[in-house]
Amino acid sequence: MLELKQVNKSFGGIRAVSDCSLEIKSYRITGLIGPNGSGKTTLFNLMTGFLPLDHGEIFFKGKRIDGFLPHQIAEFGIVRTFQLARIFPKMTVLENMLLAPPRQIGEKLVSLWLKGKRIREEERKNLKKALTLIEIVGLSHLKNQFAANLSYGQQKLLELVRILMAEPQMILLDEPTAGINPSLIRKMMELILKMRDAGKVFFIIEHNMDVVIELCDWVFVLDNGQKIAEGKPEAIQNDPRVIEAYLGV
Amino acid sequence: MDLFLHLCIMILIYIIFALSLNLELGYTGLFNFGHVAFFGMGAYASALFTLHHVPFELALLISLAIAGGGGFLLSLPSLRLRGDYFGIATLGFGEIIRIIFQNEVWLTKGPMGLPGISKPTLFSYRFTTLPQYFILALVFSILSFFILRMVIRSPFGRVLRAIREDEIATEALGKNVFRFRVKSFVTGSILAGLAGALWGHYTTFISPSDFTLSETILVLLIVVLGGKGTEWGPVLGAILLIFFQESLRFLRLPAEYTRYLAPLQQMIFGTLLILLMIFRPEGILREKGKTKNVGIETGQ
Amino acid sequence: MEYLLQSILNGILAGCIYALFAMGLTLIYGVLNFVNFAHGELIMWGAYFLYLLMEKPIGLPLFLAFIPALLFTTILGLGTDHFIFRPLRQANRLTLLIASLGLSFLLRNGAQFFWGAEIRTYGFEIRRGMRFWGVSITSNQVAIIIVSVVCVALLYLLFYKSRLGKSMRAVSDSLELSRVVGINSKKTIRFTWVIASILAGLGGILLALDTNLQPGMGLINLVKAFAATLLGGVGNLWGALLGGMVIGLVENLGVLVISPGYKDAIAFGIMILMLLLRPMVLLGSKE
Numbered sequence: 001m002l003e004l005k006q007v008n009k010s011f012g013g014i015r016a017v018s019d020c021s022l023e024i025k026s027y028r029i030t031g032l033i034g035p036n037g038s039g040k041t042t043l044f045n046l047m048t049g050f051l052p053l054d055h056g057e058i059f060f061k062g063k064r065i066d067g068f069l070p071h072q073i074a075e076f077g078i079v080r081t082f083q084l085a086r087i088f089p090k091m092t093v094l095e096n097m098l099l100a101p102p103r104q105i106g107e108k109l110v111s112l113w114l115k116g117k118r119i120r121e122e123e124r125k126n127l128k129k130a131l132t133l134i135e136i137v138g139l140s141h142l143k144n145q146f147a148a149n150l151s152y153g154q155q156k157l158l159e160l161v162r163i164l165m166a167e168p169q170m171i172l173l174d175e176p177t178a179g180i181n182p183s184l185i186r187k188m189m190e191l192i193l194k195m196r197d198a199g200k201v202f203f204i205i206e207h208n209m210d211v212v213i214e215l216c217d218w219v220f221v222l223d224n225g226q227k228i229a230e231g232k233p234e235a236i237q238n239d240p241r242v243i244e245a246y247l248g249v
Numbered sequence: 250m251d252l253f254l255h256l257c258i259m260i261l262i263y264i265i266f267a268l269s270l271n272l273e274l275g276y277t278g279l280f281n282f283g284h285v286a287f288f289g290m291g292a293y294a295s296a297l298f299t300l301h302h303v304p305f306e307l308a309l310l311i312s313l314a315i316a317g318g319g320g321f322l323l324s325l326p327s328l329r330l331r332g333d334y335f336g337i338a339t340l341g342f343g344e345i346i347r348i349i350f351q352n353e354v355w356l357t358k359g360p361m362g363l364p365g366i367s368k369p370t371l372f373s374y375r376f377t378t379l380p381q382y383f384i385l386a387l388v389f390s391i392l393s394f395f396i397l398r399m400v401i402r403s404p405f406g407r408v409l410r411a412i413r414e415d416e417i418a419t420e421a422l423g424k425n426v427f428r429f430r431v432k433s434f435v436t437g438s439i440l441a442g443l444a445g446a447l448w449g450h451y452t453t454f455i456s457p458s459d460f461t462l463s464e465t466i467l468v469l470l471i472v473v474l475g476g477k478g479t480e481w482g483p484v485l486g487a488i489l490l491i492f493f494q495e496s497l498r499f500l501r502l503p504a505e506y507t508r509y510l511a512p513l514q515q516m517i518f519g520t521l522l523i524l525l526m527i528f529r530p531e532g533i534l535r536e537k538g539k540t541k542n543v544g545i546e547t548g549q
Numbered sequence: 550m551e552y553l554l555q556s557i558l559n560g561i562l563a564g565c566i567y568a569l570f571a572m573g574l575t576l577i578y579g580v581l582n583f584v585n586f587a588h589g590e591l592i593m594w595g596a597y598f599l600y601l602l603m604e605k606p607i608g609l610p611l612f613l614a615f616i617p618a619l620l621f622t623t624i625l626g627l628g629t630d631h632f633i634f635r636p637l638r639q640a641n642r643l644t645l646l647i648a649s650l651g652l653s654f655l656l657r658n659g660a661q662f663f664w665g666a667e668i669r670t671y672g673f674e675i676r677r678g679m680r681f682w683g684v685s686i687t688s689n690q691v692a693i694i695i696v697s698v699v700c701v702a703l704l705y706l707l708f709y710k711s712r713l714g715k716s717m718r719a720v721s722d723s724l725e726l727s728r729v730v731g732i733n734s735k736k737t738i739r740f741t742w743v744i745a746s747i748l749a750g751l752g753g754i755l756l757a758l759d760t761n762l763q764p765g766m767g768l769i770n771l772v773k774a775f776a777a778t779l780l781g782g783v784g785n786l787w788g789a790l791l792g793g794m795v796i797g798l799v800e801n802l803g804v805l806v807i808s809p810g811y812k813d814a815i816a817f818g819i820m821i822l823m824l825l826l827r828p829m830v831l832l833g834s835k836e
Contacts, residue, residue, distance in 0.1 A: 048421065050417075050421075069420075069425075070420045070421055071420050071421075071422075071423050071424055071425045071426065072423075074420075074421060074422060074423030075423045079421065079422065079423070080421055082417075082418070082421075086415050086417065086418035086421075087415075087418070088410070088411050088414035088415055088418065088419075089414055089415075090410070090414055090478075090536060091407075091410055091411065091414060095407060095410075098404070098407065099404075099407050099408065099411050099419075099422065100422050102422075102423045104404045105404075106403050106404030106405060107404045107405050107408055107424075107429075108405070109400070109405055109432055109436070112399060112400065112403050112405060119403070119404065123404070162422075166422055166423060274643075278643065280642075280643060280646055282586075282646075282650060326821050326824040326825045327821070327824060329824065330824065332642050332643070332646070333583055333584040333642065333646055334584070334779070336584070336586075336646055336650075337584055337586070337771070337772065337775045338820065338821070338824070340586070340650075340768075340771075340772065341772040341775075341776075341816075341817040341820065342817070344768060344769060344772065344813070344817070345814050345817050348810065348811065348813060348814050349814075351810065352808060352810035352811060462654065462768060463654075466650070466651070466654050469647065469650070473647060508665065509662060511661075512658040512659070512661040512662040513658075513662060515654060515655075515657075515658035515661075516655050516658045516659055516662060518651075518654065519651045519652065519653075519654035519655030519656075519658060520651070520655055521651075522647060522648065522650070522651025522654070523633055523648050523651040523652055523655065526637065526640070526644045526645075526647050526648035526651065527633065527636050527637060527648065530640065530641075530644040
């Protein structure tokens with residue numbers, strides 16, 4: 001579904017990602033692990049257009065997507081979260097959700113005059129969906145609160161369900177479970193599995209190995225900007241190269 | 250009574266001016282520090298066209314287009330900048346527009362200013378007396394208020410606020426941040442042009458010295474004092490500050506004091522801005538946590 | 550030909566002064582990470598402090614008056630930091646910028662309150678300049694060049710040879726990090742204001758010596774300093790020096806082809822051109 005070919009990126013002489021090639025297949029959850037500073041987040045930024053590539057190509061469903069701007073890549077159907085949850089603090093939980101659907105008619109200034117009725121219908125439809133989603137993650141009672149008033153874990157959950165409003169085909173999650181408590185982690189994993197069964201493709205950076213083993217069907221290991229291993233999570237766990245990279249021997 | 254009507258007209262015009270800045274500054278988070286440029290463009294364009302016997306309706310439309318076009322041209326290079334660079338680019342633009350008014354003597358009569366701007370005639374009804382002009386200003390400001398309210402409560406306005414909160418997250422959700430900013434900036438410029446045109450036809454005399462940084466500071470103060478990012482904040486701010494400013498004008502001080510009065514009043518405005526930012530940056534009215542469900546219950 | 554040479558000389562003179570403005574602005578930007586809109590007013594007040602000291606009733610001669618004038622400018626700079634910017638260190642950007650714009654406006658009208666809006670000079674007789682190869686240069690102008698060169702040399706020594714300068718560079722790289730390694734960032738910030746204020750005051754005095762004083766002179770010079778900063782790369786001290794020179798030269802050569810009324814608009818034009826040619830990446834600038 002998504003393919004990286006020989007992707008390279010350096011910052012001032014330091015190679016953050018070098019000759020990285022990997023392929024993410026449909027209908028599964030792919031993990032990306034590696035020590036701190038191994039280039040995982042940089043890889044995400046390259047894939048979503050937040051950073052330009054030095055060399056290499058990225059294909060999504062056979063179409064080349066490197067060189068496009070972040071909002072264009074999101075329109076292609078690849079949507080991401082951030083390592084530190086990025087919610088809109090001075091907007092309510094519901095507004096955070098309603099913002100996400102792509103290509104809303106009401107986002108065009110001209111249609112505010114001409115298509116009032118269709119905008120209302122669209123809003124009603126999105127509202128219904130948003131209410132269902134925040135119900136699932138247990139944020140319903142907070143729907144009219146400013147997102148800033150949520151706990152950090154709740155903000156991460158909000159960011160995750162907000163992404164689902166954006167009708168993505170592929171979802172990139174940057175450490176979804178970092179800094180949130182175990183009961184919320186459980187909730188989040190259930191949601192991810194449910195979405196996978198609904199046909200969404202996930203690519204997840206994750207440090208928590210228990211989460212990786214339970215969720216992922218396939219894992220890539222990154223070290224010093226290079227892919228050093230890939231395989232099923234159980235196999236990866238015992239791979240000597242991976243152990244070496246993590247222990248720094 | 251005349252004094253009261255004059256006060257009301259000035260307040261109404263400044264409400265339009267402040268609402269337009271609030272869209273950019275309060276809702277989109279654009280640091281526009283040269284808003285006076287568009288006010289001036291509206292005033293000069295409408296005055297010049299009517300002085301050349303173009304009917305008011307058409308002159309007004311053209312001047313709005315000029316203000317909007319100016320906003321569009323400025324926004325293309327400068328909206329790519331991060332906040333404070335954008336602030337200084339607009340600040341500079343405000344100065345440049347004034348320099349142009351001053352130097353293009355063949356068009357604007359330069360520092361001498363343009364006298365004898367006609368009172369407007371709309372669909373063959375002339376707005377000459379104070380009560381008539383009051384009605385005109387009232388209609389336009391109510392119209393502006395409701396148009397902007399519709400824009401802000403719409404999904405479009407929601408994206409603007411999201412950009413203000415976190416442009417990177419907005420971009421990651423597939424919104425073209427640059428394009429939304431340009432639209433917000435152009436809309437704001439057009440409305441500022443409207444305020445300028447109304448003001449020019451009201452005072453009937455304009456000169457480059459009417460469009461200095463002081464005007465930008467005044468309108469900025471109106472917005473942040475009333476409460477930026479709120480629907481009623483600019484209205485409240487305009488009532489308070491224009492009342493203060495215009496009543497100073499009618500103090501009838503001896504001539505030797507008037508030289509001190511203008512800078513003193515400006516110093517008060519500057520101080521007020523600083524104190525507000527230190528002690529209550531959100532202004533008198535603050536944004537509420539509970540928002541109406543956008544556009545649904547309100548039946549927009 | 551002589552006309553051209555004279556314009557180049559005038560351009561270098563103006564460039565020296567703009568470089569002083571731009572270096573001060575970029576220093577504050579580097580260490581505190583915001584554009585100080587009141588920097589132009591530090592320039593203007595520097596010039597007016599000198600005026601105050603040279604006029605009756607004080608009536609000091611120039612060489613005695615300029616040291617206290619710089620001292621007053623420095624106190625003004627430190628005062629603005631202490632009472633306005635320090636309380637806003639953690640505030641969001643918009644709040645900080647509006648406060649600095651308000652300050653700029655307050656200071657500008659303060660000067661107008663005391664001295665009125667009219668154009669003033671230090672009241673030196675206009676002397677005929679010395680002439681070389683058909684180019685005229687006054688002793689004031691020679692002084693401008695010497696003072697600027699000395700300033701730049703001192704700044705260089707300060708930045709690369711002294712501990713304080715090194716800590717300024719460290720703080721400008723990362724405020725957080727320098728706290729961790731134990732650089733006293735309070736002291737560094739204060740010191741940065743001292744340097745920036747002196748540069749602003751000195752530049753203002755030189756500019757007023759060469760031309761005149763007026764409460765509105767701050768704003769347009771802020772735009773010029775910013776354009777120079779942008780030209781040289783924001784936060785880059787030597788870039789600011791170079792940028793200032795370029796602005797000065799282009800401005801003075803520009804009036805050969807366009808109306809002198811637009812001289813002040815040239816810096817703005819360069820700024821817009823820079824933005825068009827080198828459009829910074831919209832996003833990621835925060836990271």
